[in-house]
Amino acid sequence: MVYRLTGRKAGIRYLLITCIVLVINQSHAATGGQPSVALADSAADTVITNARIYTVDTSYPWADTAAITDGKYVYVGNAAGVGTYINTNTRVMDLGGKMVMPGINDVHSHPWQGGLKLLYHCNFPFTATPDEVAVQLRQCIARNTEIAWIEGGQWTSNFFQNYAIASPRAWLDSISPDVAIFLHDDATHNAWVNSRVLTLAGIDRDTPDPEGGRIVRDAAGEPNGLLYESARRLVLDARPDWTVAEYKMAIAEAVQQANSFGLTGVDEARVQAPMLEAYRLLDKAEALTVNVTANLQTPRSYRDTPLAPGEYETLRDKYRTEHVDTRYIKIFLDGVPTASRTAFMLEDYLREDEQGEPARGFLLVDANTLKQDMINLDKAGFTVKMHAAGDGAVRVALDAIEAARKANGPSGLRHQLAHAGFIDPQDMARFAELNATVDASPYIWFPSPIIDSIVGAVGERGRRYFPIAELHALNTDIVMGSDWPSAAVSLNPWGAIEALVTRRNPETNNPDTLWLAQAITLEQALHIATLGGARGLGIESKSGSVKLGKSADFIVLDRNLFDIPPGQISETRVVQTWFEGAQVYSTDPGQ
Numbered sequence: 001m002v003y004r005l006t007g008r009k010a011g012i013r014y015l016l017i018t019c020i021v022l023v024i025n026q027s028h029a030a031t032g033g034q035p036s037v038a039l040a041d042s043a044a045d046t047v048i049t050n051a052r053i054y055t056v057d058t059s060y061p062w063a064d065t066a067a068i069t070d071g072k073y074v075y076v077g078n079a080a081g082v083g084t085y086i087n088t089n090t091r092v093m094d095l096g097g098k099m100v101m102p103g104i105n106d107v108h109s110h111p112w113q114g115g116l117k118l119l120y121h122c123n124f125p126f127t128a129t130p131d132e133v134a135v136q137l138r139q140c141i142a143r144n145t146e147i148a149w150i151e152g153g154q155w156t157s158n159f160f161q162n163y164a165i166a167s168p169r170a171w172l173d174s175i176s177p178d179v180a181i182f183l184h185d186d187a188t189h190n191a192w193v194n195s196r197v198l199t200l201a202g203i204d205r206d207t208p209d210p211e212g213g214r215i216v217r218d219a220a221g222e223p224n225g226l227l228y229e230s231a232r233r234l235v236l237d238a239r240p241d242w243t244v245a246e247y248k249m250a251i252a253e254a255v256q257q258a259n260s261f262g263l264t265g266v267d268e269a270r271v272q273a274p275m276l277e278a279y280r281l282l283d284k285a286e287a288l289t290v291n292v293t294a295n296l297q298t299p300r301s302y303r304d305t306p307l308a309p310g311e312y313e314t315l316r317d318k319y320r321t322e323h324v325d326t327r328y329i330k331i332f333l334d335g336v337p338t339a340s341r342t343a344f345m346l347e348d349y350l351r352e353d354e355q356g357e358p359a360r361g362f363l364l365v366d367a368n369t370l371k372q373d374m375i376n377l378d379k380a381g382f383t384v385k386m387h388a389a390g391d392g393a394v395r396v397a398l399d400a401i402e403a404a405r406k407a408n409g410p411s412g413l414r415h416q417l418a419h420a421g422f423i424d425p426q427d428m429a430r431f432a433e434l435n436a437t438v439d440a441s442p443y444i445w446f447p448s449p450i451i452d453s454i455v456g457a458v459g460e461r462g463r464r465y466f467p468i469a470e471l472h473a474l475n476t477d478i479v480m481g482s483d484w485p486s487a488a489v490s491l492n493p494w495g496a497i498e499a500l501v502t503r504r505n506p507e508t509n510n511p512d513t514l515w516l517a518q519a520i521t522l523e524q525a526l527h528i529a530t531l532g533g534a535r536g537l538g539i540e541s542k543s544g545s546v547k548l549g550k551s552a553d554f555i556v557l558d559r560n561l562f563d564i565p566p567g568q569i570s571e572t573r574v575v576q577t578w579f580e581g582a583q584v585y586s587t588d589p590g591q
Contacts, residue, residue, distance in 0.1 A: 044069045044085035046552075046581060051095040052560055055546040056102050056530050066100075068552040071581030076546055098575065099560040101526065102545050103264025103553040104493045105533025107293075108385075108418055108439050108481020111258070111268055112275045113188070115250025116242065117485045118257075122152030125489070126186050126449065130163050130171070133183075137175045149240055150176075153184035154485070155192060157338035157453035160226070167218060168192050169225030182235060186450060187336045188486040191232040193225050201238040203227075210234065211302030212364040214342075229335045229342045230301045230364070247278035254491070255282075258290055259585040261492045262574040264553040265537045265544075266290050267481060269385065269418070270297040270330045276319035283321040289584040291323055291553075293537050295330035295385050304366040307373050309380040316382075325538060329382045331373065332364050334393040337422065337462070338453040343390030346424055350459050360392060367396045371403040374415070378404040383538070384415045385439065391422040398427055401434045410435070414477055416536065421445065421466040422458075428467070429474055437477040437536060440466055440528075442496035443488040446505040447512045450487060468500065469518040478528050479536035493529060498569035500525035506570035522561060522569075552581040 044067035053063040055076065067075035067085035075085055086092060117123060122140035124133055133155070140150055156162075165171050172181045172194035180196040198204070205221050213230025215223050227235060242250075258266055268275070271294045282288045296312050316326040335342025341349045341359055348358040365373070370386075377384050388397045397417050404411070417431075418439040431438055444450050445466040455462035471478055480496060482488040488496075495506035501522055503513040513519075534544025543551045556576040561569060577585035 042069065043087040043090050044074060045089075046091045046093065047075075047082055047086055048093045048095055048100065049079050049082065051098060051100045051556075053100040053546055053554075054526070054562075056527060057545045057547050063546070066546060066552075066554075068581045071552055073546060073548050073550055073552055076548060095556060099557045099562075100546070100554055101557070101561075102530040102534075102543070103555050103577065103579070104262045104529050105265035105267075105291075105479075105537055105544065106258070106263055106482050106484075106491060106493065107265075107267045107416075107479035107533050107536035108269050108441070109266050109484045109491060110188075110270065110486065111254035111266055111292075111484075112247055112251050112271065112278070114257075114485040114491070115252070115254035116246070117152075118253050119250055120151075120242075120246070122150050124153070126154060126156045128155070130165065134175060137172075137181065141176055141179055147179055149180040149182070151182045151184075151239070153192075154186045154188070155183055156186050156449050157336070157340070158449060158456065159185075161339055161453075161456065167224050169195055169198070169223065172225060180239075182239065185340075186487055187338065189229055189232070189336050189342065190340050191227040191235055193227065193235060195225075197235055197238075198223055198225070201235045203231075203234055207234075212362055213301075228340045229362075233301055242274070244274050244277050244281070247275050248281055251275070251278050251282060252287060255288065255290055256585075258491050259577045259579070260574065261490070261494075262555040262557075262577055263491060263493065264290055264555075264577065264579050265533060265539065266292055266491075267328075267385075267537060268292055268294045269481075269483070270295055272297050273315060273319075276315065276324075276326065279324045280319050280321055283323050288321075288323045289579045289582075291325075291537055291539055291543065293325045293328045293383075294319070295328040296326065296382075298329065298331050300332050300364065302362075302364055304369050306369055306376065309376050309382070312377075312382065313380060327382055327538075328385060329377055330385050330387070331370070332387045333370070333397060334361055334363055334388065334390050336389050336419075337361070337458055338450065339457055341457050343422075344392040344396070345390040345422070345458065346392045346395070347461075349457050361390055363393065363396065367399065370396060370400040374400040374404040375407045378411050378413055378415070379408050381411075381413070383413045386415070386417055387419060388417045389419040389421070391424045391427070394420050394423050395427055398430045398434060398436065401436050402430075405434060414535070416479070418481070419483070422461075423467060423471075428470060431471065431476040432474050435477070437479055438471055439536070440468065440478055440480050441483055441487065442466075442468075442480050442500050443482050443484075446499045446503060446514050447510060448505055451514060464515050466515070467518050469520050472520055472524060477532070477535065479533050480528050494572040495570040497522075497525050497529055498566060500528065501566045501569065504567070506567075522566065526561070552578055554578050 046068040049065045065079045124136045181194045183192040210230040214228040215231045216226035218224040320326040334344040337343035344361040386397045388394045414437045416437040416439040498506040531544035534540040558573045
């Protein structure tokens with residue numbers, strides 16, 4: 001039987017285990033294996049044996065047996081030494097030689113948003129043509145004749161470059177002039193809307209472009225239905241909001257998906273009070289089977305006034321729970337380097353047309369304001385995740401972290417730069433020097449439509465994207481995130497891990513690569529996905545590797561990743577997922 005002890009009894013028992021481990025570790029050299037501990041008065045709750053356990057612990061990378069008590073590893077080694085941990089109450093699982101490894105940690109995703117998409121949105125794939133989009137929208141409207149607002153997507157970044165649609169607004173009006181239609185792009189930074197949405201948001205030809213955004217207009221000066229960055233916020237502020245109950249259902253759905261793909265840790269990249277309340281309720285109900293870092297959302301419109309840390313400290317303290325760490329905060333510095341040309345670059349984008357003006361995108365936060373933000377938030381104990389997709393934004397972010405280090409000294413907080421794929425050579429070494437983290441996106445660093453859009457916007461330098469091998473060689477702290485539901489169709493990490501190793505599209509047999517020189521080894525990729533991710537979530541002391549005293553957060557795979565060609569990694573399926581010593585997913589209901 002698998003169970004979890006809670007409360008004071010579990011705490012005392014675990015302290016005892018930890019003390020014994022510390023003593024036995026001193027004599028490890030004489031044992032010839034990873035140190036283990038036998039409790040004098042109790043056998044293990046669970047023993048897994050006949051497995052190929054990849055521990056991600058360099059001192060003892062492989063084992064075949066592990067014992068778990070109160071959700072913690074109390075033995076990791078070989079079968080010959082596990083007998084002490086077994087009695088008639090111990091659940092012994094023979095895994096038939098299957099590979100076991102630590103759970104995956106996704107350090108940039110949007111579970112509440114992805115869950116809403118799965119449960120409530122009108123969806124079509126990134127590859128959808130205009131005809132396919134029209135069919136899906138009409139079906140969604142037909143299924144609910146009382147609907148007043150449709151939200152969904154996602155259209156690919158180059159949709160309006162690939163298809164001749166004179167007026168995106170009028171095109172949606174032809175689907176329905178009465179139902180408000182709001183469609184996200186693949187980055188979820190830009191919107192495509194019909195006239196009904198523009199009316200509800202009060203947007204017309206006289207509405208000025210907001211700072212840090214653009215209302216795209218037709219030849220007559222009328223809004224054409226495309227809203228970039230801050231302009232999209234004008235609509236979001238006018239749409240109906242979701243309830244806490246709906247957020248709770250959405251997050252629960254996302255957590256189930258996460259476990260099915262082998263995730264035991266996720267980073268919720270931006271949250272507000274209603275989502276935090278949903279997380280709090282789920283954790284209170286013991287229904288949260290992942291560790292979560294929740295980044296408190298800051299304004300996404302242009303800002304030149306420093307944030308007030310006090311209001312975020314209130315949210316942090318109110319909603320922090322056992323499995324939800326609210327000591328994180330999100331700042332958007334720029335947009336995306338796709339056809340919308342909204343990421344802040346050091347060099348000009350290619351012009352959209354012959355009449356177009358040179359452009360480098362824009363910052364959403366004044367550079368000096370950001371420095372003050374970083375000083376204040378670092379001092380208040382917040383780890384800051386900054387969306388910095390352009391090399392210009394990366395430099396501004398690093399400058400702000402440097403200002404915080406000078407003002408506050410080494411706080412130990414590893415601030416993160418999300419989507420930092422374009423990095424100027426002058427800034428490469430600064431990550432390690434400043435103890436800053438690259439929050440990378442391996443789900444998009446292979447030849448794909450989104451990369452085509454980036455190359456179309458920035459030119460050939462778009463093919464030199466995400467210098468992971470070079471960053472790794474500089475001892476940079478690297479984590480990986482899906483950004484789901486942006487760019488990624490799901491939380492499935494296995495294609496991303498394959499792309500780290502091959503730099504090829506895991507979804508096709510196309511031999512093309514994206515900057516092959518930046519490929520890394522499988523061992524390095526798995527470290528980024530597990531222990532590196534745990535470090536990004538602030539839980540490396542308790543999770544991320546199969547090691548004595550750590551939480552038993554592990555997964556069982558249908559294949560040994562080290563026995564297959566790298567091009568087959570994306571086909572990996574998770575057979576079981578365990579979180580804190582309890583099985584939370586299995587492909588076999590009887591297991």
